Amino acid sequence: MAVPDHPPRAVVLLSGGLDSATLLALARAQGHTCHCVSFDYGQRHRVELEAAARVAAALGAVEHRIVRIDASALGPSALTGSGAVPKGRSAAQMNGGIPATYVPARNTIFLAFALGIAEALEAEHIYIGVTAVDYSGYPDCRPEYIEAFQRLAALATKAAVEGRPVRLHTPLIGLPKAEIIRTGHRLGVDYALTHSCYDPDPTGAACGACDACQLRRQGFAAAGLPDPTRYAGA
Amino acid sequence: MAVPDHPPRAVVLLSGGLDSATLLALARAQGHTCHCVSFDYGQRHRVELEAAARVAAALGAVEHRIVRIDASALGPSALTGSGAVPKGRSAAQMNGGIPATYVPARNTIFLAFALGIAEALEAEHIYIGVTAVDYSGYPDCRPEYIEAFQRLAALATKAAVEGRPVRLHTPLIGLPKAEIIRTGHRLGVDYALTHSCYDPDPTGAACGACDACQLRRQGFAAAGLPDPTRYAGA
Numbered sequence: 001m002a003v004p005d006h007p008p009r010a011v012v013l014l015s016g017g018l019d020s021a022t023l024l025a026l027a028r029a030q031g032h033t034c035h036c037v038s039f040d041y042g043q044r045h046r047v048e049l050e051a052a053a054r055v056a057a058a059l060g061a062v063e064h065r066i067v068r069i070d071a072s073a074l075g076p077s078a079l080t081g082s083g084a085v086p087k088g089r090s091a092a093q094m095n096g097g098i099p100a101t102y103v104p105a106r107n108t109i110f111l112a113f114a115l116g117i118a119e120a121l122e123a124e125h126i127y128i129g130v131t132a133v134d135y136s137g138y139p140d141c142r143p144e145y146i147e148a149f150q151r152l153a154a155l156a157t158k159a160a161v162e163g164r165p166v167r168l169h170t171p172l173i174g175l176p177k178a179e180i181i182r183t184g185h186r187l188g189v190d191y192a193l194t195h196s197c198y199d200p201d202p203t204g205a206a207c208g209a210c211d212a213c214q215l216r217r218q219g220f221a222a223a224g225l226p227d228p229t230r231y232a233g234a
Numbered sequence: 235m236a237v238p239d240h241p242p243r244a245v246v247l248l249s250g251g252l253d254s255a256t257l258l259a260l261a262r263a264q265g266h267t268c269h270c271v272s273f274d275y276g277q278r279h280r281v282e283l284e285a286a287a288r289v290a291a292a293l294g295a296v297e298h299r300i301v302r303i304d305a306s307a308l309g310p311s312a313l314t315g316s317g318a319v320p321k322g323r324s325a326a327q328m329n330g331g332i333p334a335t336y337v338p339a340r341n342t343i344f345l346a347f348a349l350g351i352a353e354a355l356e357a358e359h360i361y362i363g364v365t366a367v368d369y370s371g372y373p374d375c376r377p378e379y380i381e382a383f384q385r386l387a388a389l390a391t392k393a394a395v396e397g398r399p400v401r402l403h404t405p406l407i408g409l410p411k412a413e414i415i416r417t418g419h420r421l422g423v424d425y426a427l428t429h430s431c432y433d434p435d436p437t438g439a440a441c442g443a444c445d446a447c448q449l450r451r452q453g454f455a456a457a458g459l460p461d462p463t464r465y466a467g468a
Binding site for chain 1: 271301302304307337349353354374378383
């Protein structure tokens with residue numbers, strides 16, 4: 001077997017949140033040279049893009065690029081400023097359906113760009129931090145969706161046709177939030193650099209009550225680790 | 235069975251070329267209300283976007299939108315201005331591999347946006363004008379690729395989870411160019427409105443020698459119909 005002349009390259013989808021920071025740390029720990037990609041799709045929590053840049057630098061990514069997505073065509077979503085971000089929901093409510101923060105085809109668009117970027121970089125790996133345990137509302141985070149994209153990717157590109165299909169990695173998909181936090185903690189992730197809140201105040205402080213904040217807060221508590229998040233009014 | 239209260243809606247991917255104009259005419263003839271989508275991805279033949287607007291208006295689309303794609307991340311391609319557009323190639327050369335005009339993951343990105351737009355519009359149909367007969371070079375035009383995207387789409391969206399998956403239509407996929415032209419001619423398509431050339435001159439006139447021009451010219455000849463294309467220097 002030929003020895004590759006460079007460490008394997010990976011495209012890592014990095015939102016700037018807790019999950020994707022852990023994802024990057026795992027990709028690095030598995031020996032990949034990591035090219036991080038974030039998307040500016042008009043999200044109301046654009047502050048997460050600054051968090052992504054901090055995380056990429058802190059965890060040794062060789063590159064961090066931000067791709068602009070024209071999401072105006074994708075209709076209203078609470079994540080892009082139309083309607084209120086749900087607050088104070090119970091776990092049952094969070095898992096009871098598709099939330100108002102759903103953006104049509106978001107992960108399909110993200111993975112499509114990741115596929116093209118990976119081919120351009122001759123990277124054979126894509127890391128995406130979907131989770132399907134604590135938050136099962138999004139259809140495009142489920143294992144069967146990821147498997148379908150993997151099959152598509154094996155047919156979609158010149159690289160695949162030539163025998164170098166890209167491989168999707170979803171190491172977080174089966175982990176509860178507390179386990180994700182423990183994993184990142186072990187790998188030296190500084191979660192103070194990350195941002196999860198869907199509805200931060202103008203200073204970037206987290207609201208503490210949206211689904212993302214609740215899951216994050218409960219995750220640190222369950223992991224028995226201090227929560228470094230700066231909450232509004234705290 | 236409930237009678238729908240409106241004609242079925244379709245998202246039609248419209249490049250402004252001969253194939254997609256025929257596609258739109260077919261979608262209209264099949265009774266769809268058509269929302270056309272074109273992509274501005276920095277293609278050197280951006281004049282095709284003006285052709286797309288003309289075609290959408292002439293063929294009764296209810297809407298034509300242009301989505302900007304940040305293709306700088308997708309690396310160099312002869313279609314986006316890096317390197318020369320191949321000219322004067324034989325049919326064997328055209329079908330002998332993936333051409334320099336290949337853009338990584340282009341149709342995956344286009345279809346991902348179409349999927350999101352369709353969901354936002356509550357459209358249950360997507361029309362894409364891929365062909366796999368005269369020009370077999372692009373991996374993301376093959377029937378097996380389209381089938382894989384269809385399976386992905388059935389898992390990807392809230393609409394699909396709720397029992398309204400989008401359906402992909404590729405009515406041109408098995409047609410030679412001459413048959414596409416005959417079909418459009420029968421449906422009243424004015425091909426003078428369309429643009430196919432990958433490398434037009436500053437006035438928008440076609441080069442006559444790139445793969446797209448050659449296939450178009452040969453198609454009109456084989457169909458026995460006059461070619462309305464304005465060629466440079468003619």
